[in-house]
Amino acid sequence: MISIIGSGRVGADIAFLCAANALDDILLINRTKDKAIGESLDIANSIPSDSKFSIRGTDDFSKLSGSNIVIVSASVSIYQKYRTEHLFSQVNMIKNIAKKVKQYCPTAIVLIISNPLDVLTYFFQKESQLDRFKVIGIASSLDSSRFHYVLSEKFNVPLHSISNPTVIGEHGDSMVLLFSNIKVNNVPILSKINENEMESIVNNVKNYWKVLRMYNTRSRYGIAKRTFDVIDSFINSKDLEISASVVLDGEYGENDVSIGVPVKISKNGSIEIQKITLTPKESELLKKSSNQIRNFIKSVKS
Secondary structure, three states: OEEEEOOOHHHHHHHHHHHHOOOOOEEEEOOOHHHHHHHHHHHHHHOOOOOOOOEEEEOOHHHHOOOOEEEEOOOOOOOOOOOOOOHHHHHHHHHHHHHHHHHHOOOOEEEEOOOOHHHHHHHHHHHHOOOHHHEEEOOHHHHHHHHHHHHHHHHOOOHHHEEOOEEEEOOOOOOEEEOOOOEEOOEEHHHOOOHHHHHHHHHHHHOHHHHHHHOOOOOOHHHHHHHHHHHHHHHOOOOEEEEEEEEEEOHHHOEEEEEEEEEEEOOOOOEEEOOOOOOHHHHHHHHHHHHHHHHHHHHHHO
16 A cells, blocks of 8 residues: 655645556555545546556654555645754654654655655654665755756757766755766767856756746655656665765765765665765765754754
8 A cells, every 4th residue: 555644736746656656555645635635536537447556645753654655745844945844843743753654654765755754764763763774855856857857958858868867965955966977969078068057057956946936836746756756676676877866875875865876776675775876066066965954954953
């Protein structure tokens, strides 16, 4: 069973993709019971007619029992300027959810969508005491897809003409865009752009969500699709390579911090952090990014 905690736009969109593709039974949990039930009634109409699966909504966390995958997309409020605006209340929320997951489905794989993504992934893992590879923050893959799109627009080429657009680090202002391995039509990108152009691309990716707000909308479809891809990988035993936030234990020289790094989800469901070569500048930026996340973590603990 796939359980989704938070039945807002993103949670509902993830549920729709899972239902329409008949991945598994789905449970929507929301603090407002009617919201969860209403969304489930609508999404139920997207389930293929030959499917054996169903969807239901509730506010009862005990229904989590039997969940194989849990997605956390809940939020106490909508942030306006910074993803860390509601840091303390979001951490309290995620700790409470972690206790419920530990109580009712301690063997589940947990995908964190809520912001601030890296900080919440860290506190969920610590509070639940689940294995660090069972708690995954899904956001750097969204940043990578935005990077991919921005590059395709700049060079006026289709997405498939661009290889290896990867973002690691914080899902926030200190994110690290890796230019060193990118090729555009098999030509290294660093031979095509200068420092000023790189800075412009970085800013475009960092501020992508703010542009969406300018047009009176918020990110939903991109993160829903990236999350669906991970769920699909686990359920249908597909290899998947993405950037995702996990608690590090020595990888990339970092400990006791959750941060976006390249990971591989194998067909058997195992998760492996992939070691890729970074330039000295990229390594320095990743260190700064991890320190940024660590400072947020410390501010909550103090």
